[in-house]
Amino acid sequence: MKKEIIISLPSKGRLRSETLKIFKKRKLNIKFEKGDRDLIGRIYHKKFEIVCIFQHARESIVSIANNTSDIAISGIDLLLNSDLEIQKKINIYKRLNFGHATLAIFCMNTWIDCQTMLDVSEIAKDMLKKNKQPMKCSTKYRLLVEGFLEEKNVRGVEVIDSIGATEVMPRISQSSLIGDIFSSGSTAAANGLRPLKDGTILKSSAALLVSKKSFKRQAVKKLLKLLSK
Amino acid sequence: MNNKKSKIFYSGEAYRKNQKVNSQVGFEIYNSNNPKDDFEIIYNSAKIFQKEIGKRGNISIGNIKLFESLLRQLDLPQRWKSRILYLKNNSKYLNEILNRLATNQDLDEKNIELDKKLYLKMKKLNPNNIIANRKVKDILQRFEQKIYIQPRPKNGKKTVQIIKSFLKIKCPIQKAPFILNNFFKKNKLNIKVSNEFFPVKKNKIGNLKVYFNSNELPAVEIYDGMLFSIKPASMKNKQSIIGGRFDSLSQSIGLRKINAVGAAINLDK
Incomplete structure (x- = not known):
């Protein structure tokens, strides 16, 4: 049985800096053997043997699902957008008070006739009739967006995958809508987009996640308790 | 067959x-x-x-x-009749939509005023210009229909009461x-x-x-x-x-x- 606890942490951005604050506050000092750019660190603690792996927040989810790591700090949005098989293997231990963001459906400001998902439904039907093609919605969150469209009875919208800079898609008519995450909304506004009135899919934040398998270990439980204090 | x-x-x-x-x-x-x-x-x-x-x-x-x-008999714009009928198989969402119709809570008057100003600007554009895969004329036509020709009824509350009582x-x-x-x-x-x-x-x-x-x-x-x-x-x-x-x-x-x-x-x- 392994003794060390492996924690997967966000490798960059605000998620990383806020995560490091949590560790610092609890006097869990991460030591990097190969300097600041090292993506693996160790915490020398009297009670725990901890290895920290710095990964993309999306990779962290996969990492605890396949038991490469025991604990992770990642976004709720990323967890809920992953395959059900992955979600089944992970528990949300605690929502953390940073990384707040909202996943929502946006349309162009100049679509002045479109305020709600009911409008999307009707416009999609009209576009299918006129263009002989379904309306397209670009997103990095396919599963969540598809589920939301189903819940709102929206038909005739094809969800297409986007890797990044999703906000530009409607401007270049590559898609008509986007499903994207925002915190202040300034990028969306700068690109002439507005969220739909009832288009909020999810209110997300960072969270302390744990593999269900690892949660059986007492040491993991104790460390989670310490991190969530 | x-x-x-x-x-x-x-x-x-x-x-x-x-x-x-x-x-x-x-x-x-x-x-x-x-x-x-x-x-x-x-x-x-x-x-x-x-x-x-x-x-x-x-x-x-x-x-x-x-x-x-x-x-068909209710005082509702055709758009709303179609919406309600379309949602007949999703009772939870239908209820949400009926509540919106009764309260007008989903309408943001401030946004509508801004959209009316934008509408006047967009009227000067080439009607065949494309915005996110839609023609400007289609957007304007639908906006006119929603806001000016067939706006939401003022007595939505009463209409919703009738629908809800019928469904009981x-x-x-x-x-x-x-x-x-x-x-x-x-x-x-x-x-x-x-x-x-x-x-x-x-x-x-x-x-x-x-x-x-x-x-x-x-x-x-x-x-x-x-x-x-x-x-x-x-x-x-x-x-x-x-x-x-x-x-x-x-x-x-x-x-x-x-x-x-x-x-x-x-x-x-």
Whole structure:
């Protein structure tokens, strides 16, 4: 049985800096053997043997699902957008008070006739009739967006995958809508987009996640308790 | 399929709202132009139910055409009538939409004023310009329709009250014409319900009680007329039989119109 606890942490951005604050506050000092750019660190603690792996927040989810790591700090949005098989293997231990963001459906400001998902439904039907093609919605969150469209009875919208800079898609008519995450909304506004009135899919934040398998270990439980204090 | 009335039976896989049903059995009558066929399907379903599922239960019969008639008579823009009808198979969302209609809470007056200003600017654009795959003229036309030509009614609250009260009507089937006609008269709606809406005339088939239920709206989209469900009296038993008319289904998949009525049992439950 392994003794060390492996924690997967966000490798960059605000998620990383806020995560490091949590560790610092609890006097869990991460030591990097190969300097600041090292993506693996160790915490020398009297009670725990901890290895920290710095990964993309999306990779962290996969990492605890396949038991490469025991604990992770990642976004709720990323967890809920992953395959059900992955979600089944992970528990949300605690929502953390940073990384707040909202996943929502946006349309162009100049679509002045479109305020709600009911409008999307009707416009999609009209576009299918006129263009002989379904309306397209670009997103990095396919599963969540598809589920939301189903819940709102929206038909005739094809969800297409986007890797990044999703906000530009409607401007270049590559898609008509986007499903994207925002915190202040300034990028969306700068690109002439507005969220739909009832288009909020999810209110997300960072969270302390744990593999269900690892949660059986007492040491993991104790460390989670310490991190969530 | 020719024009002759034909009866079919099937068993096998089916899909319900993207979920696979591994084992479903069903029986249907095609080229069915006689309301007596509705009775035949309900009667046989009742017999199967009592033999295979439970001795006691309730048959709930509704008709989507009655709901359509109600909406036609209400003071609502066509856009809203279509929306409500479109959402008939999603009761949770339908309720949310009705509440919005009653309260106007989803309308942001400030945004509408900004959009009106933007509308004036956009009128100067080339109408064939494309914005996110839509022509400017299509956007403007729909905006005019929504805001100026057919705006949301001011008495939405009353209209929603009528719809919600209608959806609460549930009574023994023999009383249904009387209760429904009274309801329409009370609400000053020009609708007269005749016997054609009620394929079963008695309040019982064997041990099964027969009700009219205006909220018997289709959980699956295929049904477009009479529809029914037979459920056990005991809540523990989840098995049920569901059926109804699907006269428009063949057209929706590109075939000629074939009137049909049928029922199915999901054996996975």
